[in-house]
Amino acid sequence: xxxxxxLARSRRIAARKLGEExxxxxxxxxxLFTLNPTATILWQAADGATPLERIVESKICSEYEVNPEQAxxxxxxxxxxxxxxxxxxISEKPIAESSGYGEERP
Amino acid sequence: xxxxxxxxxxxxxxLGIPFNVHLDLTYRCNEKCVHCxxxxxxxxxxxxxxxxxxxxxxxxxxxxxxTLSGGEIFLRKDFFEILEVARELTFCVKLKTNAVLIxxxxxxxxxxxxxxxxxxxIYSHRPEVHDSxxxxxxxxKRSIAAIRLLKAQGLKVTIANVLMRSNMQDIYGVRxxxxxxxxxxxxxxxxxxxxxxxxxxxxLNTDESVLREIIHDPSFTPNVEEFCAPPAPASEExxxxxxxxxxxxxxxxxxxxxxxxxxAFPLSCGNVRQQRFIDIWRNSEQLKEVRSIRLRDLSGCSxxxxxxxxxxxxxxxxxxxxxxxxxTADCEKSYARTGIASKNLLAKKDKPSPLRLxxxxxxxxxxxxxxxxxxxxxx
Numbered sequence: 157x158x159x160x161x162x163l164a165r166s167r168r169i170a171a172r173k174l175g176e177e178x179x180x181x182x183x184x185x186x187x188l189f190t191l192n193p194t195a196t197i198l199w200q201a202a203d204g205a206t207p208l209e210r211i212v213e214s215k216i217c218s219e220y221e222v223n224p225e226q227a228x229x230x231x232x233x234x235x236x237x238x239x240x241x242x243x244x245x246i247s248e249k250p251i252a253e254s255s256g257y258g259e260e261r262p
Numbered sequence: 263x264x265x266x267x268x269x270x271x272x273x274x275x276x277l278g279i280p281f282n283v284h285l286d287l288t289y290r291c292n293e294k295c296v297h298c299x300x301x302x303x304x305x306x307x308x309x310x311x312x313x314x315x316x317x318x319x320x321x322x323x324x325x326x327x328x329t330l331s332g333g334e335i336f337l338r339k340d341f342f343e344i345l346e347v348a349r350e351l352t353f354c355v356k357l358k359t360n361a362v363l364i365x366x367x368x369x370x371x372x373x374x375x376x377x378x379x380x381x382x383x384i385y386s387h388r389p390e391v392h393d394s395x396x397x398x399x400x401x402x403k404r405s406i407a408a409i410r411l412l413k414a415q416g417l418k419v420t421i422a423n424v425l426m427r428s429n430m431q432d433i434y435g436v437r438x439x440x441x442x443x444x445x446x447x448x449x450x451x452x453x454x455x456x457x458x459x460x461x462x463x464x465x466l467n468t469d470e471s472v473l474r475e476i477i478h479d480p481s482f483t484p485n486v487e488e489f490c491a492p493p494a495p496a497s498e499e500x501x502x503x504x505x506x507x508x509x510x511x512x513x514x515x516x517x518x519x520x521x522x523x524x525x526a527f528p529l530s531c532g533n534v535r536q537q538r539f540i541d542i543w544r545n546s547e548q549l550k551e552v553r554s555i556r557l558r559d560l561s562g563c564s565x566x567x568x569x570x571x572x573x574x575x576x577x578x579x580x581x582x583x584x585x586x587x588x589x590t591a592d593c594e595k596s597y598a599r600t601g602i603a604s605k606n607l608l609a610k611k612d613k614p615s616p617l618r619l620x621x622x623x624x625x626x627x628x629x630x631x632x633x634x635x636x637x638x639x640x641x
Contacts, residue, residue, distance in 0.1 A: 167349070175277050183378065
């Protein structure tokens with residue numbers, strides 16, 4: 157059985173909604189990103205308590221006509237990428253709200 | 263600034279969003295720099311609660327880049343309380359400071375809070391020159407020590423220098439210091455008038471020949487040939503361009519809540535103590551007027567050879583008496599760059615003007631300085 161994956165927004169980033177996009181700057185390297193619609197959904201749902209599988213099921217599969225298994229694989233790849241850039245924190249356990257400053261992947 | 267950030271700034275302008283705000287937390291300062299454009303007395307600063315409320319309003323309005331400056335920001339006892347709220351609201355926070363009050367604990371906290379960058383004022387690599395400008399003995403030593411602490415936290419630091427007669431021989435020394443510290447270095451080529459319109463501190467500026475020499479130095483201007491080429495005629499597109507971001511996607515708030523288009527453009531558009539930030543941004547008649555300015559509307563500049571390429575600052579023009587008029591400081595920069603006088607400079611030349619008195623200071627010589635000898639000339 158695949159272990160659940162939890163995600164939380166890093167507190168070391170700067171972010172703002174600009175029109176339909178979300179602009180995110182990572183503290184590490186001051187790299188700037190704009191999130192695409194799927195990344196925006198994951199970003200907004202990243203509360204540290206809801207597993208990725210449930211986010212994909214409730215926010216992506218309900219919105220788009222996609223294969224749930226493929227959607228989850230794509231979402232895992234995307235959150236891994238966002239975590240590498242210090243934008244999201246990911247963990248196999250729920251992530252406390254106070255986490256985030258200075259933390260990389262737990 | 264990255265291309266993406268510039269593109270996002272342009273997108274914000276199209277959407278009418280104040281993307282970039284400069285907030286001065288105080289005008290009080292522990293340094294008393296000879297060229298400072300501020301009155302350092304406290305005339306009733308925004309309280310902690312007022313600033314926290316303002317930050318919330320700004321986040322709701324879509325502000326992304328928040329520059330906290332002063333005065334010296336670390337003189338506010340609530341500075342870290344303000345910064346914590348700013349970061350909780352996910353602003354991209356930039357700080358301007360002399361760094362004199364930053365010790366290990368402060369540097370560590372700034373690192374924890376994910377400040378995007380800090381700009382530290384350094385006017386010379388020599389304590390006797392820097393400290394004589396700041397009027398604070400030991401200030402260079404403390405600022406440099408702080409930069410090392412900030413770098414140790416992985417923070418991005420830029421040294422900001424201002425070119426004056428008293429430090430013009432040291433610009434290469436400051437750059438070498440920046441390299442040694444592993445930080446960027448910028449040079450502002452001119453002193454600005456005081457915000458109350460007093461122009462007496464402009465006497466600290468170097469003369470045009472020094473500015474010309476620096477602008478034509480490839481180590482300061484990588485693309486000298488292109489940058490200093492004779493100006494091309496203004497195209498129809500450039501005639502409809504707006505001069506800068508002031509009031510378009512950027513604005514300034516003073517420690518007393520006054521809302522200006524830019525820190526260098528003290529045209530009061532309202533006060534955040536009386537109105538919501540977004541209401542001033544959207545409805546101020548003064549801001550609407552600033553936004554309406556286009557090159558083709560400027561009586562002198564629209565016919566000037568430098569019209570399309572000039573860095574004309576509307577705030578400087580405003581301080582000179584007319585926001586739709588020329589900014590002589592920028593005319594002088596255009597002249598130093600290209601050797602071609604602007605329409606405004608030619609008109610001034612034709613008029614008898616009062617003798618420009620310039621204080622001649624003895625500048626300590628440096629062996630091998632590329633600028634040695636220029637300090638004795640007066641215009």
